[in-house]
Every structure is written in structure tokens, then in C-alpha cells.
Amino acid sequence: MKEFVTVIGGGLAGSEASWQLACRGVPVRLYEMRPRKLTPAHKTGKLAELVCSNSLRSREITSAVGLLKEEMRRLFSLIMEAALKSEVPAGKALAVDREIFATYITEKIASHPLITVINEEVKRIPAEGIVIVATGPLTSEEFAQDLKRLTGEEFFHFYDAIAPIVYAESIDWEKVFKADRYASSGEGAYVNCPLTKEEYERFVEALLQAEKVPFKDFEKPKYFEGCLPIEVMAERGRDTLRFGPMKPVGLKDPRTGKEPYAVVQLRPENKEGTLYNLVGFQTKLKYREQERVFRMIPGLEKAEFARYGSIHRNSFVCAPKVLQKTLQLQKEPRVFLAGQISGVEGYVESSAMGLLAGINASRLFRKMKLVVPPPTTAHGALIRHLTEADPGHFQPMNINWGLFPPLEGRSQKRKKLPKKEKYRLMAERALKDLTLWITNEKILDDFICQKGGAG
Numbered sequence: 001m002k003e004f005v006t007v008i009g010g011g012l013a014g015s016e017a018s019w020q021l022a023c024r025g026v027p028v029r030l031y032e033m034r035p036r037k038l039t040p041a042h043k044t045g046k047l048a049e050l051v052c053s054n055s056l057r058s059r060e061i062t063s064a065v066g067l068l069k070e071e072m073r074r075l076f077s078l079i080m081e082a083a084l085k086s087e088v089p090a091g092k093a094l095a096v097d098r099e100i101f102a103t104y105i106t107e108k109i110a111s112h113p114l115i116t117v118i119n120e121e122v123k124r125i126p127a128e129g130i131v132i133v134a135t136g137p138l139t140s141e142e143f144a145q146d147l148k149r150l151t152g153e154e155f156f157h158f159y160d161a162i163a164p165i166v167y168a169e170s171i172d173w174e175k176v177f178k179a180d181r182y183a184s185s186g187e188g189a190y191v192n193c194p195l196t197k198e199e200y201e202r203f204v205e206a207l208l209q210a211e212k213v214p215f216k217d218f219e220k221p222k223y224f225e226g227c228l229p230i231e232v233m234a235e236r237g238r239d240t241l242r243f244g245p246m247k248p249v250g251l252k253d254p255r256t257g258k259e260p261y262a263v264v265q266l267r268p269e270n271k272e273g274t275l276y277n278l279v280g281f282q283t284k285l286k287y288r289e290q291e292r293v294f295r296m297i298p299g300l301e302k303a304e305f306a307r308y309g310s311i312h313r314n315s316f317v318c319a320p321k322v323l324q325k326t327l328q329l330q331k332e333p334r335v336f337l338a339g340q341i342s343g344v345e346g347y348v349e350s351s352a353m354g355l356l357a358g359i360n361a362s363r364l365f366r367k368m369k370l371v372v373p374p375p376t377t378a379h380g381a382l383i384r385h386l387t388e389a390d391p392g393h394f395q396p397m398n399i400n401w402g403l404f405p406p407l408e409g410r411s412q413k414r415k416k417l418p419k420k421e422k423y424r425l426m427a428e429r430a431l432k433d434l435t436l437w438i439t440n441e442k443i444l445d446d447f448i449c450q451k452g453g454a455g
């Protein structure tokens, strides 16, 4: 066994993982290919460079990402420490000065006596020792090919094509009907939003006029033919959608006994049925336009979006098929995945998976029991999504309240709690369970860096 843990990728997840390891006394070799080789989005040689926005999103505890950040702070996250040191005013969001943020992390990592940073591209998974792969959404080509060997070709993806997800409680259930295509009974897993001819035509027109996010140069792939954005399909002809993802065949509206002119189908995204995915609606529409246009669909007038649609260049694995709850590969448990490549989406989520992979790799190195945070916490909710989502439709996901188990003992009356109050209770539950987990599993007892101080 090697006398160090290898971390591949010095982005958000890799930096956090290295810190968690070193702060538990475990030597780390951190490989980062920049500045020798840049990804199409990174511009510097600094660790933890933010490739786009400088916002880590809401700081409110009643927002799921606000809770995730608070949990990270309590777990002594380096990324959170850097964010709080480099904060710039941004209202309810936590935004950072990206230069100060990345410099802070680079210096902390470089000056830690147990971390050696090596600026080289890794082309193959090391043949032995404990390894954390945190090479991100723009993993270098050669390394990705090698990683596929471990995950299986079919479970490694280079692009995501994400359809929006809405909260079940925001659907107008009076206007939709449950039915699976060609099923005889009126019940089914799918929820169907029926459109009349006029509604369909208005919807297509709005889709065509809506503002889109342009593809970056490195994102213009041939592959999109197989998974076209909904607005591109609409450009091919007024009826294309009606013969594609909005086809009504085999779906009788029980209220009219007839097939609607067109339908939008919603598929449950989780076991609790708190989230629904707009089937086939992958899109490059701007987020605000998605709200405006998709709320024209009958039943979705007041839809609240847990996730917006998007299409990105993104390397990620089909986590429910390849990962354990500890973030180890099922086939090769000495290898952990962390960050966006593990199947989460976003700066904060990627960092959080780096944090957990770092804790668990440090435990494996020291032959300790590995740990999984409770599903009621934001960290645990992400792990649950990674390992329990339907592998047939798995796509990367931001943290959102729909991934958490509902509040226990929810009576009809309690169901009607104002949203903010419900989220406040869920956040309280999460922080209580996190504290218990930290105590019971002795998560921080071995953390030897000074919080906020030098290594």
C-alpha cells in the first residue's frame, strides 16, 4: 500500500478532498494539469478556479444550497473558509472575489506540509493505492478513456442533457391526469398535461421566440442530434413536437375520453414523488425564459423549478450504477469519485462531494470504518440521489429540497405549512442530525488543522 493518497484534479472537489485528508494526518499527492494544460473553461493555474459565475448561491438556511454550505462550514470545509474570506456583497447570495478565493485555497494547499502539488496531467488511474478522482466536468480526454475502463463504457457520459424538474406540490393536479401510454386503466406513473390545439400553437410560438443560452465553442457537438433541445425540435416544424416528446398517442384524458391534441409528460424523479421531470424537455432556454414558457403548459402555471433544464459538456458517471454511498467505485473500492464527475451539479455540491470523499479516503487509509451522512442532511440527500436515483434516467443534480425525505409525521394540516416554515424545519432537522452524526462517528475528532488557521 502506498504511503499517500493520490488526488487527481485540483478544482473545487480535489482541493477540498486534499485538505480533509491532510488535516487528518494523511499525506496527499495532488495532481493538477493546469497551467501546463488548460481545460476549455479554466484560464489560470490556480487551484479551485471558479470557471463561470462568482456566486455560491443563496446563503439562507431555508434554501437547500444555503443549508449545504452551513453543513460544510460545520465540517471545517476549506472551500467555505475561503469563500467567507473572499466574500463580496451580493444580497442573500454568497459571492466571492474569484481571485482572492482561488489564491487563498492555492496558498493553503501549497503550504500544508502533508500535501505535494504536482502540475501534471494524469493519463491513467494509478495501479495501486487509494485514489480520489476529481477531474471535473471537463476531464481530460485521455484520462476519461481510462476511467471508462473502471466504470464501464455505458456508464460514463461526456454531455448532460437535462430537462427541468418541478416540485409536485406546485403542479395544478386538477388540470393533469395520471396515465401511462397505452395503459388500460386511468392510473399510471406518468402525469400528463393536456394541451388543446390553440394552447399547443401558442406554446410552440413562445418556445421559438424565447431567449436561449448560446453554446460555447467547445460545447457544439454532433451528438445533439440524438438528444435535441426542445426549442431546436420546434424550429424543425410546427408539428415536430407533437410527433416527438409531446405526442399524445395512447393517452386518453379521462375527463374527455379522448386523446388530447398534445401532451407534456411528467415523470416522477424520486421515490417520494415530490419531484417531477418534464420528459424530453432538455433545453438551452435561459432560466427565466424556462419559467415563463413552461408555465404556459396547463397544470404548470404555478410550477416551481427544483432544477432548470440545460445542456452542457460534462463528464460524469451514472452514479447509481457505479458508486457506493461512501463515494467508492463499486468495482474498485480503493478509487473514490468526487465533484461534478460523481454526478452532482454545481460549485457547492462538487465541493461537498470532495469533502466526503476526503473524509472517507482518510478513513480507508487508516483502516477505519467508512461513513455516510444521514439522508436528512444536505450531504446525505446528495449521496442518496447519487446512489438511489433511477439509473435509466440519471442526470446530474443540484441540491434541492425535493431530494430530502419529507418531514416525519406530516399531517394534512402540516402539509399546508408555508414553504419557508417547512424548509426551516427541514434545515433544523438536518443540522440536528448532522451534529449527532459528527458526534457518533467522531467525524471531527481527528481533524488536526486549526480551523481558519495554517495546516
Ligand SMILES: Cc1cc2nc3c(=O)[nH]c(=O)nc-3n(C[C@H](O)[C@H](O)[C@H](O)COP(=O)(O)OP(=O)(O)OC[C@H]3O[C@@H](n4cnc5c(N)ncnc54)[C@H](O)[C@@H]3O)c2cc1C
Pocket (backbone or CB within 6 Å): 008, 009, 010, 011, 012, 013, 014, 031, 032, 033, 034, 038, 039, 041, 042, 048, 049, 050, 051, 052, 053, 054, 120, 121, 122, 123, 134, 135, 136, 137, 138, 139, 140, 143, 312, 313, 338, 339, 340, 341, 345, 346, 347, 348, 350, 351
Ligand atoms: C463552462 C462551465 C461553467 C460552469 N458554471 C458554473 C456556475 O456558474 N456555477 C456553478 O455552481 N457551477 C458551474 N459549473 C459546474 C461545476 O460546478 C463546476 O464546473 C465545478 O468547478 C466542478 O467542480 P469539480 O471540482 O468537480 O471540477 P473542476 O473545478 O473543474 O476541477 C477539476 C480539475 O481537474 C483538472 N483535471 C482534469 N483532468 C485532469 C487530468 N487528467 N489530470 C490532472 N488534472 C486534471 C482540471 O484542470 C480542473 O482543475 C460550470 C461548469 C462548466 C463546465
